[in-house]
Amino acid sequence: MAEEIQQKNNDHLVQSADPEHPANKIPDLCRRFYNWGWVTGTGGGTSIRHGDHIFIAPSGVQKEMMQPDNIFVLEFPTPKYPPSERKYIRKPLNLNPSACTPLFLTAFEQGAGCCIHTHSQWAVLVTLLVEREKGPDACFEISNIEQIKGIPRGKGKGMLGFFDTLSIPIIENTAFEEDLTGSLEKAMEKYPDTYAVLVRRHGIYVWGDNVAKAKTQCESLDYIFQLAVEMHKLGLPWVK
Amino acid sequence: MAEEIQQKNNDHLVQSADPEHPANKIPDLCRRFYNWGWVTGTGGGTSIRHGDHIFIAPSGVQKEMMQPDNIFVLEFPTPKYPPSERKYIRKPLNLNPSACTPLFLTAFEQGAGCCIHTHSQWAVLVTLLVEREKGPDACFEISNIEQIKGIPRGKGKGMLGFFDTLSIPIIENTAFEEDLTGSLEKAMEKYPDTYAVLVRRHGIYVWGDNVAKAKTQCESLDYIFQLAVEMHKLGLPWVK
Amino acid sequence: MAEEIQQKNNDHLVQSADPEHPANKIPDLCRRFYNWGWVTGTGGGTSIRHGDHIFIAPSGVQKEMMQPDNIFVLEFPTPKYPPSERKYIRKPLNLNPSACTPLFLTAFEQGAGCCIHTHSQWAVLVTLLVEREKGPDACFEISNIEQIKGIPRGKGKGMLGFFDTLSIPIIENTAFEEDLTGSLEKAMEKYPDTYAVLVRRHGIYVWGDNVAKAKTQCESLDYIFQLAVEMHKLGLPWVK
Amino acid sequence: MAEEIQQKNNDHLVQSADPEHPANKIPDLCRRFYNWGWVTGTGGGTSIRHGDHIFIAPSGVQKEMMQPDNIFVLEFPTPKYPPSERKYIRKPLNLNPSACTPLFLTAFEQGAGCCIHTHSQWAVLVTLLVEREKGPDACFEISNIEQIKGIPRGKGKGMLGFFDTLSIPIIENTAFEEDLTGSLEKAMEKYPDTYAVLVRRHGIYVWGDNVAKAKTQCESLDYIFQLAVEMHKLGLPWVK
Numbered sequence: 001m002a003e004e005i006q007q008k009n010n011d012h013l014v015q016s017a018d019p020e021h022p023a024n025k026i027p028d029l030c031r032r033f034y035n036w037g038w039v040t041g042t043g044g045g046t047s048i049r050h051g052d053h054i055f056i057a058p059s060g061v062q063k064e065m066m067q068p069d070n071i072f073v074l075e076f077p078t079p080k081y082p083p084s085e086r087k088y089i090r091k092p093l094n095l096n097p098s099a100c101t102p103l104f105l106t107a108f109e110q111g112a113g114c115c116i117h118t119h120s121q122w123a124v125l126v127t128l129l130v131e132r133e134k135g136p137d138a139c140f141e142i143s144n145i146e147q148i149k150g151i152p153r154g155k156g157k158g159m160l161g162f163f164d165t166l167s168i169p170i171i172e173n174t175a176f177e178e179d180l181t182g183s184l185e186k187a188m189e190k191y192p193d194t195y196a197v198l199v200r201r202h203g204i205y206v207w208g209d210n211v212a213k214a215k216t217q218c219e220s221l222d223y224i225f226q227l228a229v230e231m232h233k234l235g236l237p238w239v240k
Numbered sequence: 241m242a243e244e245i246q247q248k249n250n251d252h253l254v255q256s257a258d259p260e261h262p263a264n265k266i267p268d269l270c271r272r273f274y275n276w277g278w279v280t281g282t283g284g285g286t287s288i289r290h291g292d293h294i295f296i297a298p299s300g301v302q303k304e305m306m307q308p309d310n311i312f313v314l315e316f317p318t319p320k321y322p323p324s325e326r327k328y329i330r331k332p333l334n335l336n337p338s339a340c341t342p343l344f345l346t347a348f349e350q351g352a353g354c355c356i357h358t359h360s361q362w363a364v365l366v367t368l369l370v371e372r373e374k375g376p377d378a379c380f381e382i383s384n385i386e387q388i389k390g391i392p393r394g395k396g397k398g399m400l401g402f403f404d405t406l407s408i409p410i411i412e413n414t415a416f417e418e419d420l421t422g423s424l425e426k427a428m429e430k431y432p433d434t435y436a437v438l439v440r441r442h443g444i445y446v447w448g449d450n451v452a453k454a455k456t457q458c459e460s461l462d463y464i465f466q467l468a469v470e471m472h473k474l475g476l477p478w479v480k
Numbered sequence: 481m482a483e484e485i486q487q488k489n490n491d492h493l494v495q496s497a498d499p500e501h502p503a504n505k506i507p508d509l510c511r512r513f514y515n516w517g518w519v520t521g522t523g524g525g526t527s528i529r530h531g532d533h534i535f536i537a538p539s540g541v542q543k544e545m546m547q548p549d550n551i552f553v554l555e556f557p558t559p560k561y562p563p564s565e566r567k568y569i570r571k572p573l574n575l576n577p578s579a580c581t582p583l584f585l586t587a588f589e590q591g592a593g594c595c596i597h598t599h600s601q602w603a604v605l606v607t608l609l610v611e612r613e614k615g616p617d618a619c620f621e622i623s624n625i626e627q628i629k630g631i632p633r634g635k636g637k638g639m640l641g642f643f644d645t646l647s648i649p650i651i652e653n654t655a656f657e658e659d660l661t662g663s664l665e666k667a668m669e670k671y672p673d674t675y676a677v678l679v680r681r682h683g684i685y686v687w688g689d690n691v692a693k694a695k696t697q698c699e700s701l702d703y704i705f706q707l708a709v710e711m712h713k714l715g716l717p718w719v720k
Numbered sequence: 721m722a723e724e725i726q727q728k729n730n731d732h733l734v735q736s737a738d739p740e741h742p743a744n745k746i747p748d749l750c751r752r753f754y755n756w757g758w759v760t761g762t763g764g765g766t767s768i769r770h771g772d773h774i775f776i777a778p779s780g781v782q783k784e785m786m787q788p789d790n791i792f793v794l795e796f797p798t799p800k801y802p803p804s805e806r807k808y809i810r811k812p813l814n815l816n817p818s819a820c821t822p823l824f825l826t827a828f829e830q831g832a833g834c835c836i837h838t839h840s841q842w843a844v845l846v847t848l849l850v851e852r853e854k855g856p857d858a859c860f861e862i863s864n865i866e867q868i869k870g871i872p873r874g875k876g877k878g879m880l881g882f883f884d885t886l887s888i889p890i891i892e893n894t895a896f897e898e899d900l901t902g903s904l905e906k907a908m909e910k911y912p913d914t915y916a917v918l919v920r921r922h923g924i925y926v927w928g929d930n931v932a933k934a935k936t937q938c939e940s941l942d943y944i945f946q947l948a949v950e951m952h953k954l955g956l957p958w959v960k
Contacts, residue, residue: 040459040460040462041387041390041456041457041459041460041463042390042456043390043463119386119387121470124386124467125470125471125474128476173402175401175402175403199386201385201386202385202386202402203386229474232474233474
């Protein structure tokens with residue numbers, strides 16, 4: 001009987017000896033992100049697309065202690081709204097799906113293979129500095145920093161060059177994370193080449209064609225945001 | 241004979257193969273907190289309520305090297321004063337009970353399942369900035385930061401929202417840690433919804449309904465304090 | 481057949497049970513450097529000379545996950561240009577050689593045993609502060625700091641003393657990393673005693689007579705750059 | 721023959737299965753200190769007195785990779801000068817004794833059980849701030865910070881209280897570490913209650929009655945120095 005329930009819940013989808021399997025990779029990534037201070041206190045989230053399956057970390061779980069057994073699996077494509085129509089093929093008992101789900105789905109609809117959401121303090125500070133210095137509609141811009149070369153120029157367009165200007169759109173935060181979806185979609189329409197969207201006073205969504213790209217792009221951006229905050233403290237301008 | 245003494249001292253209360261058992265969990269938490277710089281040089285402390293038993297880390301022990309064998313166990317409820325009447329059912333030889341004991345008991349009397357005390361530098365700096373900017377009677381306040389949603393609105397009232405203002409009371413430090421108990425109680429009466437009290441020039445007490453909640457609330461608050469200090473350095477106001 | 485290809489590709493050159501073997505040491509160093517934030521998002525690189533073989537980390541690989549199998553091996557000496565004439569004796573399938581290759585070769589031609597390239601934020605900030613305070617042609621200079629004694633006075637000349645002034649030349653960044661080679665060579669001619677060259681808005685190249693010296697010199701310089709940035713924030717001059 | 725040399729060199733003095741044995745404890749401590757950034761690039765050092773033996777980390781070794789086999793052993797008491805008369809009973813082949821040796825001996829002559837020397841950047845910055853704000857003869861002073869209670873009031877005098885002022889003398893750096901001994905001795909005479917002496921532009925020497933006390937006092941002081949630098953950045957005075 002216990003076995004029957006387990007089968008019904010498709011537990012086999014999150015059981016693999018391969019460390020690169022999404023159900024193992026998401027907890028591994030979350031542990032790493034926790035140590036960088038990106039997913040403090042159950043904040044943030046991570047999702048991976050694997051064929052027609054979307055693997056998603058749950059809501060409200062201590063990220064550094066997550067287990068493969070905690071992972072939700074959605075069939076892809078799936079309706080974004082209403083939530084009740086999303087085609088879950090595995091739901092861990094006693095856990096809630098991530099509030100980031102529709103935002104992750106938006107990235108996957110654009111072809112992403114992995115999407116990461118962090119509460120990085122550097123990202124939050126950058127959104128506040130841009131608002132004060134350039135106004136609420138401005139995006140974050142920086143140029144002439146080597147690490148910019150870690151960010152793509154756009155889908156299939158290669159990477160940004162050293163002399164290019166990196167632009168990351170910023171959207172306003174909302175009371176409920178799900179309600180960010182509309183403005184995230186608009187930002188992605190307005191900036192079709194972007195692989196990341198900052199959320200004011202909240203954090204960032206970063207995606208990539210696959211897990212390694214999402215992770216390294218997220219790292220490069222965080223490096224750039226930290227550098228930008230330190231440059232600001234020292235009175236050094238972001239764009240040459 | 242050795243065995244007899246051991247039995248008398250109820251060593252079985254701190255012996256378990258379950259990593260979630262309080263006698264294992266407290267050393268595990270303390271190791272983690274040490275790495276965040278929260279319990280440097282034997283500072284800080286942690287306590288867990290488990291049924292009618294209170295498990296408490298000892299005083300003056302290097303927190304990252306703590307062992308289950310070092311844990312004190314109190315029967316709960318127990319008299320807070322005088323200390324001599326507290327009903328210890330296990331006392332490690334050669335160790336002293338934590339000076340935080342009556343403060344932890346105060347939190348448990350309010351229904352907490354776990355209480356954490358740190359010397360976080362961000363907490364200390366925030367108490368100093370509030371005193372200078374708003375006066376000695378002011379509490380720490382911040383709003384419109386996503387991480388605020390990691391803090392409860394009050395017992396059984398759900399979590400704070402993004403547009404809410406988080407308020408953490410601040411009490412003045414005393415020569416002896418035990419003597420904080422009175423003002424901690426007063427702060428809890430004045431702010432019945434709070435899950436944390438800052439201590440000026442000292443650190444913070446954070447509690448939660450259970451271990452996971454106390455830990456993640458402590459993390460979220462520390463994230464917020466660090467962000468607040470950085471915001472202050474950059475001339476960004478805490479309340480929108 | 482598979483075995484034959486493997487032999488042709490000289491896989492035995494990167495297979496050793498000795499943790500000090502370059503093919504094991506480079507991944508070990510990269511993991512350490514990743515944790516210091518020096519090689520975020522596939523940035524940076526490391527190379528070791530071992531007799532007439534040069535071992536080089538590949539381009540575009542997550543540095544903390546690198547494996548011995550990912551390491552390129554070049555015969556030394558080898559032509560620096562054109563790249564097509566470089567004498568690779570092992571090339572991992574599906575990986576590209578590091579864009580730092582000609583820069584590493586420049587260091588090896590001067591007798592280095594190991595060369596490290598990082599994107600350290602402290603290094604980047606120092607290049608920006610020097611440019612603003614002293615102009616584009618100035619080098620970084622600091623004196624009267626104990627850690628300076630961790631940097632050699634020049635090949636075979638012993639270490640710098642506490643009262644000496646440490647000078648690190650700074651070259652301008654280029655669109656393509658390979659194109660730094662010319663100005664790196666010029667900086668090494670102009671500063672024949674230097675064991676490091678900063679690259680503006682990019683990072684640093686550090687080398688040493690062997691692995692331990694390259695690593696500890698890189699660490700000492702990074703310590704000095706971090707201290708220098710903090711000193712600048714506090715209004716403390718770098719040269720007494 | 722090889723065995724004979726080994727016996728002559730008293731290798732048994734550094735071979736123990738007990739992790740608390742000084743020859744195991746020193747490498748363990750150095751690994752921890754390296755991760756705090758205290759002994760970057762072979763800087764700093766640690767020494768433990770065990771009965772009439774002094775165990776000392778060697779000079780110029782990567783501190784996080786140190787092995788018990790690298791430890792020097794001196795008979796205690798031993799002449800401080802000239803170095804050639806110091807009674808080494810174990811000298812690792814190919815290593816040099818720490819330049820800190822006479823400074824460690826000074827602490828042991830005062831009854832210390834363990835002495836730690838770090839290049840902590842917070843310590844260095846504090847020495848520079850004190851010099852600029854209060855002059856070259858001033859010592860570091862801070863009061864009304866809870867962590868001060870982690871520092872002894874003096875030998876056999878208990879710990880400092882919250883309202884006490886912690887005073888740490890500062891001596892000027894010299895070209896050669898050995899030459900600090902005279903001024904260290906003078907500082908210890910002038911401040912007979914101190915358990916630490918700061919060295920301008922260099923770092924700190926901290927000692928304690930035993931290993932745990934030296935380590936936790938070193939941690940508490942480093943916490944206080946970091947807090948003091950941040951307080952200074954925020955315009956907050958060190959003494960209330």
